[in-house]
Amino acid sequence: MKFEEFELERNQSLFENEVDYNLSESGVHPLKMSEILTKDEQAQILDKKLLYGYTNGTPQLRRSVIDIYDKELSLENVLITSGSAEANFLSIMTQLDTGDEIVYMIPNYLQIYHLARSLGIEVKTLPIRQELGWQWDPDELKKMVSSNTKMIVICNPNNPTGAIMNSQIMDKIIEIAEINDCWILSDEVYRGAELNGVECRSFVGATEKTIVNAGLSKAYSLPGLRIGWTIGSKEYIEKAWSFHDFTVINVSYISDWIASRILTYERRIKILNRTKDHLNHNLDMLCDWAADIPSISLSKPEAAAITFAKINLDINSEEFVFDLRDNYSVLLTAGKWHGLEGYVRFGYGTPTEYVESALSRVKSFLKNK
Ligand SMILES: Cc1ncc(COP(=O)(O)O)c(C=O)c1O
Incomplete structure (x- = not known):
């Protein structure tokens, strides 16, 4: 290929x-590391055995990820991944097939764009418009999504514009996805880096077929940990976890340990x-x-x-x-x-x-x- x-x-x-x-x-x-770990934790880390750990992420880390969102989720709704890059990869590999069609937001990070096209998936690009404050025009979206659409792919907050999707457009996307029975995949790795300090609305739990991917590389300033996650239904997470057996098996146990500690609310x-x-x-x-x-x-x-x-x-x-x-x-x-x-x-x-x-x-x- x-x-x-x-x-x-x-x-x-x-x-x-x-x-x-x-x-x-x-x-x-x-x-x-010295800025985010206490002296006691720094000492503890030297004594850690370098285990595989939990291949889907420790329960403690998955619980901390759930606590970021204001939705009822269980540990089975979360898989810890090697960055949000792996999360995006798993979402595409487990949900799409050659010949499928997706609607894709541009401008964007283009990881999913190139990956999907390489797999023979038809990628219909829909620009966010600068004259609309870098938002989608809901009428254009409605026209582009059909019963052939398998997934609507979003990056919010958007890379490269830094725009946050407004709530009415989010409602519209959810409505259109439900009518056409398609997936919503929202890459939210920049959530938490809002300039006004208010975490923007997430797509987590929007529909049964919604996937949200994110991680610690951007808003949390910890790209070297390579910690990301994917959130969705239990059935989706089971598939993503099985595919993760082929990619990295699990993230570094040390990264999981650090992330679990620093994700407490304060x-x-x-x-x-x-x-x-x-x-x-x-x-x-x-x-x-x-x-x-x-x-x-x-x-x-x-x-x-x-x-x-x-x-x-x-x-x-x-x-x-x-x-x-x-x-x-x-x-x-x-x-x-x-x-x-x-x-x-x-x-x-x-x-x-x-x-x-x-x-x-x-x-x-x-x-x-
Ligand atoms: C929108 C978006 N998604 C995913 C990634 C991958 O980031 P990471 O794997 O470090 O979480 C990036 C990196 O720039 C990005 O901009």
């Missing part, structure tokens, strides 16, 4: 550690507050910087350490990104890799001075355009 290239991840993998300034990251600069909120404060601070700085630069127009995100900027120049997004990378050693991501040409994505979650230095190089680059 031939897989399409996942352009976004490939470009990051190849260059993120080579450039002087990496603004291609969508999360907040990672926390250290500790979780402390991490999310750090995220919120840092993002608000850096976004103000970024908006001030962009105010007198006519060659790009930022669209202000509502969540996540990313902003999608329109390019007001006669070059495409890859030309912009490659030129900036090769001549100024700053890495951004190209709109093309998110499914929408004419934009570039800035990640602003790294330390403030780092973002400032990178932006001053971007300014020099733009002056020469």
